[in-house]
């Protein structure tokens with residue numbers, strides 16, 4: 001594989017190679033089985049990713065989406081801390097390594113350790129990483145560890161916990177967030193962009209703040225979230241190109257889909273969080289852009305940016321859901 005490919009394309013190529021030779025019907029069946037297990041009552045006592053076909057299905061079907069979600073979160077961290085570069089990274093519940101691919105794409109040279117209780121997930125993650133041609137990924141360490149049972153992770157500059165909290169008991173959820181806060185200078189927690197995913201992120205956010213960390217993104221402040229629980233949920237969206245397996249399982253001919261995610265990034269070092277964050281897809285009307293914002297001092301607010309605002313209006317037209325507002329340099 002080509003070491004100069006951006007990680008998103010290198011990941012697609014590695015996944016395509018993985019599926020090569022796997023009969024499409026068999027891959028689709030494995031995905032169906034996996035979707036059914038994830039719908040089941042979680043948490044489970046044993047890994048959902050039990051064998052290679054589960055793991056291959058997970059990787060081919062979900063990894064591009066979880067990768068893009070984490071990539072967006074890391075972009076927000078980089079915007080809040082442009083000069084910070086992590087030397088070490090621990091990916092808790094890292095599975096086949098989606099977050100580690102995103103970290104390797106965001107910074108050069110972070111030494112990554114992936115922790116997971118599923119041996120088949122670690123084995124396939126290692127295989128994909130070796131095929132990546134990306135030096136940081138190829139050098140990653142893949143270790144078996146069970147959240148809440150294995151010793152807490154060693155200190156690391158960056159800790160990621162991506163799409164894991166949903167699979168844990170409340171006690172293990174609290175334990176893993178506390179362990180991440182104790183180990184990391186920066187902690188990135190990502191969950192599906194659903195009301196319950198948001199609830200888990202908010203609980204994690206409170207624990208990270210209680211552990212002495214500051215919020216770098218998406219929130220413009222460390223105060224309580226202004227969303228009244230049960231009325232709405234803070235989530236964002238990342239565009240993911242669909243693979244042929246996706247099209248086969250989901251039907252239709254769309255070339256992409258939007259992965260919805262909720263997240264929080266907390267740090268022990270100073271950052272410059274956004275003045276406000278765009279919390280919905282901006283609505284572009286004739287001569288005006290409507291922005292739903294979460295602001296530093298005024299909670300949730302709707303701004304109407306019109307042509308009269310000149311450069312700010314042009315910036316608003318280019319602004320996306322999840323972006324900082326105003327864009328850096330425009331305030």
Ligand SMILES: C[S@@+](CC[C@H](N)C(=O)[O-])C[C@H]1O[C@@H](n2cnc3c(N)ncnc32)[C@H](O)[C@@H]1O
Pocket residue numbers: 047048049062063066067092093094095096097098099115116117118121145146147148161162163164167168172
């Ligand atoms: C939905 S997958 C997410 C994988 C990866 N972080 C990503 O973003 O694609 C959840 C991962 O958490 C791992 N996991 C779940 N419960 C765990 C536990 N108690 N200890 C360690 N890993 C666990 C699973 O094996 C699986 O790899």
